[in-house]
Amino acid sequence: ILWSLHEQTGLEENYCRNPDGDEKGPWCYTTDPDTRFDYCNIPECEVDCMHCNGENYRGVVATTASGLECQRWDSQQPHSHGYLPENFPEKHLKENYCRNPDGELRPWCFTTSPDKRWEYCDIPRCSESDFQTSSSQSGRGEDYRGTIAVTESGNTCQHWSSQSPHSHSRTPENYPCR
Known part of the structure; x- marks a missing residue:
């Protein structure tokens, strides 16, 4: 196995x-x-589940585990913070969606409640089969494990273990x- x-x-x-x-x-x-x-x-x-600690989660959940609404990442109200989308484009800090830009235990967000600065979100974990058969990508596609083997321009992909016609490491x- x-x-x-x-x-x-x-x-x-x-x-x-x-x-x-x-x-x-x-x-x-x-x-x-x-x-x-x-x-x-x-x-x-836009996946509905997360892998590992959810650093690559790109779903649209926008409420915390206790039901609080998430604050927009491009807003400083009611909580000011340094996670501005323009400073972290690779973290996909869009709208008020739960994300994990700092390697926490799981995705989180700042809340719209003045009494609670931030809270974890309740994002389900993906099964191993979801991960291995994904036909779409998130982020830069480093976790993509689908079976597409043709490029944008229609070229067939060379086997990774082959050195012909192109040698590579x-x-x-x-x-x-x-």
């Missing part, structure tokens, strides 16, 4: 991946000798968890 789980989390087959955290998202080397690599058109998703052995 460990082997099969590991196999599903890395650079298997010729599926689009983002092993180096490229801000444009998942990509692959192509089978076209004239096009070394290209980005893949993976739809952005992003092999399953060098990037076991990507």
Whole structure:
């Protein structure tokens, strides 16, 4: 079981991946000798669940675990804070949605209650099967594990374990968890 789980989390087959955290998202080397690599058109998703501590959660829950409404991230009322969306574009601090921009235990938000500065949100955890079969991406797509193997321009992706037609160092052995 460990082997099969590991196999599903890395650079298997010729599926689009983002092993180096490229801000444009998942990509692959192509089978076209004239096009070394290209980005893949993976739809952005607003997930309904979170993985790990929810740092990549991009859902639209906007109330805390106790039912308080979340304060907008671009607002300083009723609580002033330093998590301005323009200063943290990679954290997706949109609207008043629960997020985890600082590595807390789970997503949270500042509340609209003057008496409660912030509170955790109640976001369900994703099952392992949700994670492995996702057909959409969140953030830069580093966690994308779907099976799209064609780039935006229509090129077929080269297998990650292949060195032809393009040689590279992003092999399953060098990037076991990507």
